[in-house]
Amino acid sequence: MNTKLKIALGLAFTALAFSASAQKTYTQGVAVYTLKTAMGNGESKIYFTTDSSAAVTQQGPALVKILTNSKSTYVAILVDVPVASIKKAAVLTPDEIEQGLAAAPKFTFTPAAETKVINGFNCIKVDVKDSKSGSSYVAWVTKDVVAPANSLTKYFAEAGGFPVQFTTIQQGQPIDVTLKSINEEKVPAGTFGIPAGFDKITLDDLKAMSGK
16 A cells, blocks of 8 residues: 555544544533524523423513423423513413424425534535425534534424524524534523413413513
């Protein structure tokens, strides 16, 4: 075997070893995302395990937490507005969850050749098509991370990697999302429950509070 071939094979095996060691699998922890919407920009912190997630977002004076499970059979929305002494929790009914699932986008994915690094994650470009609306988007996914799906990433199971920069749809509106960081840590006890002091209301009541 000539020297050049030996060097090439050595580099290839080194790259494979680096790739294997660089990939990190998370079973619980916290992921932080930046969000861009028509209503403005924000940040969401999502605590996750293999079967549950809690997305926490500050929306003006309100702290909003959305609790979901991996089977999409449980959704609860908690709104805490300390300055107004408001603590409300709406647990969606099975029919409301079914309506939400029916309104979900139907994404198809086509890998592209482009690559880039986003917030330290090695990413591959994926062209995304929503067959329901006809809209097209671009997503960037990484093989560096393996983690459970959450309320932002749940439509990207077939994207070919963990989504880092992408557009998702919530309540019919597009949201541009970028993963800032993901860390393995023990999720605090009670994260996925409704704390004492929250009034239970219906989803319609919650929508009426927000003027929707």
